Amino acid sequence: MMTGFLKMHGLGNDFVVVDERTHRHDLTPARIAALSDRHTGIGCDQFVTLRPACAEGADVFVRFFNADGSESGACGNASRCVADLVARETGRAQVGLQTRAGVLAATLVRPGVVRVDMGVPAQGWADVPLAKAMDTLHLPIPGDPAAVSMGNPHATFFLSAPDAVDPCVAGPELEHHPLFPERANIGFAHVMGRDAMRLRVWERGSGLTRACGSGACAAVVNAIRRGLVERTCTVQMDGGELTITWRESDGHVLMTGPATTSFTGTFNPEDYPR
């Protein structure tokens, strides 16, 4: 049976979005990985499904799957895209996204620009999670990264120069480091000033992406924890810029940036291996 999809992106971090609110499709991890493949499938960094919400304050239940078929509790860039979609569907600027990491409040700031409240970062070692008890501000591995969860695990390395480390060289081994029992997204940040940083992220399950929303949130939180930047910071990534605020009053992280729909299409799930 043919299935419709939306191709969307946030700063070039791209998604295939499938609406399952009225009909479920047999989308196994293997099928999602095949559909995410840029040569034999539609191609995307993450595959996103929409289902009916069952949580208070949520308009839709969103699940995020990486290109390798693994599921993540959070995806900042895709959250902005789905919020944009639901805001246009409902005619409301304020929408709620139910995710595995909780219900996220989102606001359509202006057409194509969305602010998502990504919730409160989890700083404890067991929350990230890490393999054993330790200070998450200074992990005992070369490069002295900091770690935090935005609903998904992130380690942030602070570099002396923007391209001091190639994420494609250092990223794969770090993603699978034994310190990260659920693997991790690996951010490589260069702080340029008290309110600006450059960031590239080797993403768990997807590799180097042009932008990483939850990674930008994690990098700003970790930088603030280390006293490197102020509470609001712009994060420049290969695909463009996000504005991140770690709000002092309630500890929530706000992420503001673009959401874009590229095209629509159809595919037949039965054409892909189960």
Ligand SMILES: N[C@H](CCC[C@H](N)C(=O)O)C(=O)O
């Ligand atoms: N690779 C991530 C999910 C996507 C995150 C990223 N695309 C974002 O915008 O936050 C993980 O496995 O936790």
